Amino acid sequence: MERTWTTELGPLCGRRVLLKGWLHRLRRLSSVSFLLLRDGRGVAQVVVHDPALARWVAGLAHESVLEVEGTAVAEPQAPGGVEVRDPRVRVVAAAAAAPPVELLRPLPRAQLPTLLDHAAVTLRHPRRRACFRLAAAAVRGFRDVLRSRGFIEIQTPKIVAAAPEGGANVFAVDYFGRRAHLAQSPQLYKQAMVGVFERVFEVGPAFRAEPHDTPRHLNEYVSLDAEMGFVRDHGTVMDLLRDVLAGMAEAAGEERDSLELLGVAAPEVPGRVPSLHFTEARSMVATALSEDLDRELDLAPAHESWLGDWALREHGSELLFVTGYPMARRPFYTHPDPRATEWSNSFDLLFRGRELVTGGQRLHRYEDYVAALAARGLDPEPFHGYLEAFRYGMPPHGGFGMGLARWVAGLVGAANIREVVLFPRDVARLTP
Amino acid sequence: MERTWTTELGPLCGRRVLLKGWLHRLRRLSSVSFLLLRDGRGVAQVVVHDPALARWVAGLAHESVLEVEGTAVAEPQAPGGVEVRDPRVRVVAAAAAAPPVELLRPLPRAQLPTLLDHAAVTLRHPRRRACFRLAAAAVRGFRDVLRSRGFIEIQTPKIVAAAPEGGANVFAVDYFGRRAHLAQSPQLYKQAMVGVFERVFEVGPAFRAEPHDTPRHLNEYVSLDAEMGFVRDHGTVMDLLRDVLAGMAEAAGEERDSLELLGVAAPEVPGRVPSLHFTEARSMVATALSEDLDRELDLAPAHESWLGDWALREHGSELLFVTGYPMARRPFYTHPDPRATEWSNSFDLLFRGRELVTGGQRLHRYEDYVAALAARGLDPEPFHGYLEAFRYGMPPHGGFGMGLARWVAGLVGAANIREVVLFPRDVARLTP
Numbered sequence: 001m002e003r004t005w006t007t008e009l010g011p012l013c014g015r016r017v018l019l020k021g022w023l024h025r026l027r028r029l030s031s032v033s034f035l036l037l038r039d040g041r042g043v044a045q046v047v048v049h050d051p052a053l054a055r056w057v058a059g060l061a062h063e064s065v066l067e068v069e070g071t072a073v074a075e076p077q078a079p080g081g082v083e084v085r086d087p088r089v090r091v092v093a094a095a096a097a098a099p100p101v102e103l104l105r106p107l108p109r110a111q112l113p114t115l116l117d118h119a120a121v122t123l124r125h126p127r128r129r130a131c132f133r134l135a136a137a138a139v140r141g142f143r144d145v146l147r148s149r150g151f152i153e154i155q156t157p158k159i160v161a162a163a164p165e166g167g168a169n170v171f172a173v174d175y176f177g178r179r180a181h182l183a184q185s186p187q188l189y190k191q192a193m194v195g196v197f198e199r200v201f202e203v204g205p206a207f208r209a210e211p212h213d214t215p216r217h218l219n220e221y222v223s224l225d226a227e228m229g230f231v232r233d234h235g236t237v238m239d240l241l242r243d244v245l246a247g248m249a250e251a252a253g254e255e256r257d258s259l260e261l262l263g264v265a266a267p268e269v270p271g272r273v274p275s276l277h278f279t280e281a282r283s284m285v286a287t288a289l290s291e292d293l294d295r296e297l298d299l300a301p302a303h304e305s306w307l308g309d310w311a312l313r314e315h316g317s318e319l320l321f322v323t324g325y326p327m328a329r330r331p332f333y334t335h336p337d338p339r340a341t342e343w344s345n346s347f348d349l350l351f352r353g354r355e356l357v358t359g360g361q362r363l364h365r366y367e368d369y370v371a372a373l374a375a376r377g378l379d380p381e382p383f384h385g386y387l388e389a390f391r392y393g394m395p396p397h398g399g400f401g402m403g404l405a406r407w408v409a410g411l412v413g414a415a416n417i418r419e420v421v422l423f424p425r426d427v428a429r430l431t432p
Numbered sequence: 433m434e435r436t437w438t439t440e441l442g443p444l445c446g447r448r449v450l451l452k453g454w455l456h457r458l459r460r461l462s463s464v465s466f467l468l469l470r471d472g473r474g475v476a477q478v479v480v481h482d483p484a485l486a487r488w489v490a491g492l493a494h495e496s497v498l499e500v501e502g503t504a505v506a507e508p509q510a511p512g513g514v515e516v517r518d519p520r521v522r523v524v525a526a527a528a529a530a531p532p533v534e535l536l537r538p539l540p541r542a543q544l545p546t547l548l549d550h551a552a553v554t555l556r557h558p559r560r561r562a563c564f565r566l567a568a569a570a571v572r573g574f575r576d577v578l579r580s581r582g583f584i585e586i587q588t589p590k591i592v593a594a595a596p597e598g599g600a601n602v603f604a605v606d607y608f609g610r611r612a613h614l615a616q617s618p619q620l621y622k623q624a625m626v627g628v629f630e631r632v633f634e635v636g637p638a639f640r641a642e643p644h645d646t647p648r649h650l651n652e653y654v655s656l657d658a659e660m661g662f663v664r665d666h667g668t669v670m671d672l673l674r675d676v677l678a679g680m681a682e683a684a685g686e687e688r689d690s691l692e693l694l695g696v697a698a699p700e701v702p703g704r705v706p707s708l709h710f711t712e713a714r715s716m717v718a719t720a721l722s723e724d725l726d727r728e729l730d731l732a733p734a735h736e737s738w739l740g741d742w743a744l745r746e747h748g749s750e751l752l753f754v755t756g757y758p759m760a761r762r763p764f765y766t767h768p769d770p771r772a773t774e775w776s777n778s779f780d781l782l783f784r785g786r787e788l789v790t791g792g793q794r795l796h797r798y799e800d801y802v803a804a805l806a807a808r809g810l811d812p813e814p815f816h817g818y819l820e821a822f823r824y825g826m827p828p829h830g831g832f833g834m835g836l837a838r839w840v841a842g843l844v845g846a847a848n849i850r851e852v853v854l855f856p857r858d859v860a861r862l863t864p
Contacts, residue, residue, distance in 0.1 A: 003662065005582075020662050020827070022627075022825055023825070039630065040582070040628070040629045040630030040631060040661065041582070041630075061824075061825075063824040063825035064825050065825045065826065065827045092662075092827050092828070093796060093797065093825055093826055093827055093828075094825070095823070095824045095825040096798055096823045096824070097823070097824075099824045100820070100824075117817070118817075118820060119624075119817070120624040120627070120817060120818055120820045120821035121627070121820050121821060121824045123624075123625070123627075123628045124627055124628050129628050129629065132584070132586065132628075132629075133584065135587075136584050136585045136586070139585060140579075140585070147572075150437075150472070150473070152564070152565060152568050153568045153571060153572070154564065154568070154854060155567075155635075155637070155654045155836070155854070156854060156855060157637075157652055157854075157855045157856075157857055158590065158637050158639075158652065159603070159614075159639070159651070159652050159857055159862070160862075160863075161862050161863045162863075171591070171605050171606065171607070172605070172606050173603050173604070173605055173614070174603065174604050175603070175862055176641070176643060176859050178862060180862055182591075182605070182614075189854070189855065192551075192552040192555075192864075193555070193854070195454075195552070195553070195555075195556055196472070196555045196556050196561050196564075197472045197561065197564075198471065198472030198473075199472060203587075203635075204636065204637065205587070205589075205590050205636065205637070207590075207591070209608070211608060219591070220589055220590065220591050222587045229472065230435065230452050230524075364525060365525065366528055382863075384863075384864075385549070385550075385551070385552060385863045385864025386552055386864055388532070388550060388552045388553050388864075389552035389553060391527070391528045391529070392493075392495040392527045392528070392529075392531045392532075392553045393454055393455075393493075393495035393496050393497045393525055393526070393527040394497065394525055395452070395497045395524050395525055396524070396525075404587070422586060422587070422588060422589075422621070422625070423588060423589045423621065424589075425589055425591055427608050430591070430592075430593050430607055430610060430612055431592075431593045431594075431814075431816075431817045432624075432816075432817025432818055432820075
């Protein structure tokens with residue numbers, strides 16, 4: 001008999017079906033027991049009237065792998081409106097013991113460190129795994145929009161010699177006796193590829209050796225990167241990003257079961273995302289919070305949070321662009337605002353009051369790179385191979401990078417980004 | 433005026449168009465000059481009758497970025513059947529000098545090391561970049577088939593503590609003073625995720641610190657990985673792989689311009705890929721090549737090459753499965769053949785006589801892992817977190833891993849895998 005997924009029982013009422021999955025829960029009542037069988041997609045209710053069978057199933061550890069053959073019957077009370085009756089149950093693989101965290105409760109009853117220590121098992125919890133369906137949907141939406149605009153997917157190396165985001169926070173790798181390190185971003189590679197395809201994107205890991213331990217940062221993360229040529233300025237990139245986010249929100253909306261389970265809705269992306277210049281944003285925050293920020297060159301998390309509330313209140317938008325950050329705080333490849341060169345043609349995008357995306361226009365002239373590296377006291381030698389791309393003809397271009405987990409965390413309202421990463425890496429956590 | 437791509441001139445004949453791109457070539461004849469403008473998608477021919485304009489363009493270095501406004505006119509001799517006449521030309525960004533390798537020739541006239549040293553520029557060559565359109569198509573085909581079968585895309589960490597493929601060839605990373613290393617594959621993670629989603633796939637980098645320098649190996653490569661639960665044995669995985677490859681070949685077929693430029697065809701994937709057991713394959717090779725292979729536990733490249741020829745000759749197939757490799761040469765997670773436990777439920781897939789994919793059924797019982805690690809003298813401690821997945825109920829499962837570049841190399845007939853990787857990493861090459 002062909003295997004039926006628990007989510008596909010609806011059209012099969014009245015027929016014998018074969019389910020495969022995990023013993024998620026057994027509820028024993030006086031005259032009947034309910035076996036909840038979880039497979040890779042959902043959970044089905046199996047009704048056990050036979051007391052001997054119920055006793056036998058009760059002797060199995062939760063998470064044992066079972067095959068259940070039974071009759072699909074419409075039952076409005078059951079999950080999905082169908083239950084399975086008159087079951088025959090076979091053990092495929094018995095669990096050795098009860099799992100380290102009970103997976104049968106609607107909310108896992110364990111602290112985050114315990115959930116993460118036992119991730120290989122606790123990710124099976126329906127609420128935990130729903131986050132990763134949303135992550136997969138986000139990546140799908142990201143790619144689909146970019147592909148529809150003629151962007152080409154690339155993969156660039158993660159063992160590198162140069163550190164475009166600054167040399168302080170890189171992980172060192174012993175590369176056959178030479179010092180190499182792990183890529184902080186695909187920045188210079190994606191820019192070089194603008195000379196090849198004009199429009200490129202990459203989904204890949206990025207590594208930052210920052211020793212801080214916050215709910216917003218990890219030392220390895222999945223970065224969604226895009227870069228395009230022939231931009232007017234950073235505004236062209238912001239227009240693209242708006243459409244990309246709309247596609248990601250739409251893809252999230254298609255994951256109805258996961259959204260419902262988590263009790264969240266896909267975000268709405270306005271046709272025009274509100275935007276503030278850094279100086280405006282800073283001064284609004286300074287007034288509202290009675291702080292003296294005149295010499296501040298960045299926004300603190302509390303400031304971003306206030307701005308997020310402001311955008312929602314004033315514009316009904318969960319998204320807000322802040323543009324023109326001071327050149328002094330942006331990486332060397334950042335393009336200045338030609339009208340006021342202490343500010344930049346760059347932006348951050350806040351999602352529900354937290355930084356989600358950083359992007360902007362990049363320098364495109366070789367001599368500007370030479371000058372920018374010199375002005376920051378950076379040795380041009382490690383950048384030699386990339387700077388060739390600018391020496392031999394490069395149009396005005398720009399792009400953005402987005403942490404996948406930040407999007408998912410915003411979407412599901414996770415207080416800690418570790419909740420939405422399968423196997424997170426931080427200063428204290430290298431396993432599992 | 434809206435920008436028109438060089439590949440989209442066809443429907444615009446008779447109209448003024450605005451092209452943007454790179455000065456690919458200028459051919460000056462006595463009465464007319466032809467400016468070839470390359471953009472991210474193709475090349476257009478621009479006819480220059482004005483001698484002053486031709487002289488001016490001749491003074492620009494190749495690869496300068498230009499905007500060309502002109503009239504699209506049907507011309508059967510021109511690339512794409514359309515040329516652009518009566519042009520006005522504007523320089524967007526001048527190249528500082530002629531590029532280090534001429535990009536205007538149909539075949540780049542440089543040795544591979546030179547092409548790779550200057551990859552940030554030489555990837556612009558139409559033949560070079562065509563390989564990477566085919567790579568993007570391959571990844572698209574891989575994902576599309578798996579998604580249509582309910583596989584979920586995941587991203588697993590690349591900084592890890594355990595070495596499932598053996599500890600000898602790992603890159604060490606200093607992780608905040610602890611010894612970590614770079615993942616050789618997502619093997620144990622994707623297996624653990626079978627317990628969560630049953631079906632998962634990943635596209636990501638993999639790292640092997642092997643110091644050998646061959647045309648087939650790199651130290652960092654893009655791995656296409658899939659894993660699924662509830663398999664019968666490795667045959668279920670082989671059936672899936674056949675369909676995945678058919679989807680990848682179909683996606684390649686959609687890149688008509690790239691295939692044509694490279695003079696290659698998308699491979700044909702037979703409905704049923706021929707298959708030999710390792711012992712059969714070994715004995716056929718031994719007879720054909722008059723070698724004594726009775727004690728050989730693996731196939732050498734020359735043997736795989738002979739088998740590839742055999743499959744083409746006898747079955748008209750460019751693909752060949754070799755199954756049942758000796759357990760002694762497979763990693764500890766390999767499932768033995770239950771009928772003859774010195775052999776394994778594993779396979780390699782040869783594409784045009786070279787190994788493309790490795791896969792098989794995995795162990796799924798916790799106690800089998802404990803025994804397998806002990807039998808190989810491996811310390812179980814680093815594997816603790818992953819083995820939990822097997823302790824708490826795991827069905828029979830299997831999967832495969834494929835090097836993206838090997839597929840593309842086979843497709844375009846590249847003698848050296850470095851030809852089809854944007855910025856390859858080998859024992860001698862860490863930049864660009």
